[in-house]
Amino acid sequence: MRVLKLGLVRGLLGGIMGWLFGFALVIGARLALGLPAKWNPNLVADTSTVWRFLATAFAPYEPAMVVGAIFFAIGFMIGVGAVTDWLKWARGIETPFHHGARIPGTPEWARYFNVDYSHKVIGVQYGITGILLLGVGGTLAMIFRLQLAQPELNFVQPDAFNTMISAHGMIMIGAILLGVGAMSNYLVPLMIGANDMAFPRLNAFAFWINVPGALLLSSAMFIGGWNTGWTGYPPLSSQAPLGVQYFFLGVFFIGLSSILGSLNVIVTTITMRSPGMSLFRMPIFVWAAFATSIIQLTATQLIGLSFLMVLMQRIMGMGFFDPGGPVWYEVDKWVGGGNPILFQHLFWFYSHPAVYVFILPGLGIISELLPVFSRKPLFGYKWVAMSSMAIALVGFLVWAHHMFVSGMSNFLRVPFMMSTLLVAVPTGVKFFSWLGTLWGGRIEYKTPMLFALGAISVFLIGGLTGPPLGTVATDMNLTDTYFVVGHFHATMFGGFVFPFFAALYYWFPKATGRMYNERLGQLHFWLMTPAFWVMSLGQIFVGTHGMRRRIASYEFELGIGDAQMMVTIAGFVIFTSVLIMLANLFVLSWRAQRAGANPWRSRGLEWQVPSPMPEMTYATTPIVVGEPYDYGKPGSTYVQFAPAPLAPALGAGVTGGD
Template sequence: MKYFLTSALVRGLVGQIVTTWLSYSLIRSFRMTVEGWTVPEVGLDEPAVVLACIIGLFGFLLSCGVVTDWLKMMAGHKPHLKHGAQGRPGWTRYVNIDVNHKVIGIQYGLNSIFILLIGGLLAILFRLELAMPGLQFLQSGDQYNTLFSAHGIIMIAAIFAGVGAMTNYLGPVLIGASDMAFPRLNAFSYWVGVPSAVILLAGIFLGGWDTGWVGYPTHSTTTKMIGVQMFLLGFYLNGFSSIASGLNMVVTAVYMRAKGMSYFRMPIFVWAAVAASILQATTTQTVGVALTMVVAQRTLGMNFFTPILDPELLAAGVPAGDPILFQHIFWFYSHPAVYVWILPGLGIISELLPVFTRKPLFGYKWIALSSVGIALVGMLVWAHHMLTSSMPPTWKIPFMLSTLLVAVPTGVKFFSWLATIWEGKMRFPTPMLFVLGSISVFLLGGLSGPILGTIGTDMHLHDTYFVVGHFHATVFGGFVFPFFAAIYYWFPKMTGKMYDELLGKIHFWIMVPGFWVMSLLQMRVGVLGMRRRIADYGPDLGIQVEQALITVATLAIGWSVLIMIYNLVSSVRKTELAPENPWESRSPEFLAPSPLPEFNYLAPIEVVGEPYDYGLEGATYAVVPTPAGD
């Protein structure tokens, strides 16, 4: 307990709350003394909230100590990287600043699952509301709007944390490196996400917001619910985490590969992670601009997005704002963001299939390049979210074509997976089940894509539950299920213990069918006319049965995740050790001791062959130094 209360996490949170509160009161009182500035008597003072949240972030960073080393460097010192638990019990590493990528990866993972549960809880709340027509227990549309908006952005934060978990834990291990290229920056990426999550969650309680996670102006610039500011800031600050971890991963993969590991000998997951990281490190900046603009318009009255203008300015020929501008800048990031989530997930699928089919990955180079292809095409399709906007047809048509083009690299992945499975000697432990589940669910997402990409059909389907079903299938198939597969697969590597196979299978057999029901029925009600983001729907649509079933499926998914958490927690406490290489994998990390040592390998490893040569007699991938007898 003593260790917990003095941990970086607690220090940071206390620091954040204290500095936010102090600066809020100071700024508010200052604003009251200035003539001409109106400060509401009751309720929150919006500009003060914005500034206080930003200052609170610095409060967190300074008091948790993640920037201490950098401050020392600025002062001219050369601080060493601190490795290990610093004389405290082992578990304290996970609540303190630690530069080891495996610790950070697990921190990300725990954070991801924790936020995932909060987001899931919100989803279950509003699914219960939607189970029947009529407002059941929510009091107003505002409450519903806050719930689904928060569900959206919180799940996104959880997914980014999950991507961070996979790339951080696996990236350096798979390429035979000791750590990321910039360990301190890596810790910063994780820790800056914590205060941003706090700000997001606080937004729910301090007013809430009703803009959805997209926050389109002019709704977001005019809504009275000032939780929208916390949403914008929390979203924005999470961007720092994305950018920093993205460029960290790219540099790591370029410079820290083991001897003999050419680019086309990297494990396939690393290709996917690098493709995702490039998107993360670049496009995130544009959403930052979009969010800043909304904050600036709300607090400083800078007119970026309102087409309404002062008549005097208008008469002089000064242009007004345009809400479409936001949609362009926003989707330039937010479409590739989806690829940031799914590319690592698809990488996990490609990584695990050969192990469980005992066959080489079919068309390694094609899969590797298809990841890069998806990333590049992904930067050119953003405006397909705006096919019903006022964008001229000359813009819509190219975006329709580029959108359809995404199907090509995605198809390459599917066909290569099928060819990998064909004639394999398949084994079905839980990770493999989740891999197959991912393929099936991602297929639902993929197949419902082109129909949303052609303008005619999108005019009917845009902003309906069809879209909701489509992206949930994409994100579950592309991220959530592969993430779970990865957790089960590398659990013995992370902890040295084996999870419970039966509970894992129960988790799978509840969650995947549950998800099919949910996603397919969401698509069905969307086709029938159910719009997105509505607190209530008419009985005239005739979709009560479907809605009730969706709610039941959602509850099933929620319970199955709890089963997984119980499974993992109880398995960690087991005393029995897992086998060294439970999956008979060729991957180098399974040739090293579990859990991995501080620097992953006892000495630099050397790659001497292809990564997935299952079934080839005498083929070796990597030479890994075995632990000495001490």
């Protein structure tokens, strides 16, 4: 049974056992109490096709399905071994920490399928899982874009269409969160000169809880799907098919990962910086990751709470969002009184700051790459650092702009409009800094730089379509049209996808020691960027011409068939170009030429050690003596290496007891 040595296989087995246990526990308790096994005896499985059978067979057992899913995650985490050390601590056994494979003698490739405490392994695990989810979400998009390519097609049935757009939305959000986790876990310790994160075991746990989360999220499509869109608003979600429960639980576990992972990033940034690295000598990406983590740590709890409330309303009849009976101020008995608007407040209190979680690390990557490829100092370092923090903090005050037309109190509209438009100020600071950095630089158009520039152009589309949506008067007309879809996809591509690809190309030689194929990289860029402009502007165009969101079909009379066809074709071009990148990085590069330690002539800490990096990245402690982005200034240095490993006392002395 060598395959059982792989943590992933053990985790899946443990998860299945846990699921069966949880399901049997609830059904067994019901039978023991003399109750029928089915909650709703009227629901009967439809055996006409396998698909229909899966979609209907589990619906009568909804509470047992929910408990089963929770035990699935617990069983998975025990099976994969993510909690082994903690269980040992509970029994008083100490587990000293060693860098390197956790189980001695594990081959290098197997470390990626096991629980491993190295932040580099975990970063790659995050990245690969994120790209896999990106593939799933992208494939779904390709399928329903075919349905939308022409008016009044009947290629995808409306129910399946609803499930697909909902799954596309949330799976992509999961993919983005994993991608953000990949960047912050891999890069933050490298950039601050630490050998690992502050809590390596928590880091491994935070990654692995994503796997049951992603599995539950994906399996929701097969047990009935759900038709609520990614937002899961009640009252629709409180009566949607069973799939919505697995969607909630999947999001719940991915959110748990967000919380724990960001906690780790914050503590690492505060406590593990190299001697001499004051806050304003940190690389700009670390600032971005720090600001992101503050949002993730706090706001994520509220999407968990809001989904949990709908989940409980469905299985326990707790009517948080069920208006029932008379309106609340007439209530003199305990009936009804629920309010769906409460869900929207709680939901958007996370989900709006969440878009800053998605974009801030990407914007940090752009600021990170521009100075390297322009050979100039970053323009306005402190302003850029502070703008990330400002976006994170202002982001907490703008959530209700998603609710201008949803029936919330009218007096809330104008304050939230103003705070929303305020976000443009720190974002504008970033744009000025990027332009100021590029101005007069000797720009090298390598693939990472191209993607950074592409990100700016695309993010500009997203940024400029923002104010019309944030302004009440125009939002009244644009809400729930494809204009919103165009705006959102432009910000996500400009804020996450393009910078993420730039980061993949940029750090790939550092991580693997091999250089990717520059020509294929350029091909990827020149396919993807124009295609994205077409797609984005096409979406905005059809939105202003009457195309609504979340509908499976539209009328000939709208006259937008050609534009929709362009959008679909552009989507397929983007999909293909990403496949080119995957081939370039993960297939062709194994025969590629070796990259040196510092192919980009970067000043960053991680570029001063060999590629690929050794297990202990910094065997000798780096000491920061200068500014991070002083490119082109003669005689300036950022980092020196101590002659020998520092003793604890000396280390504490140099940091000045931070």
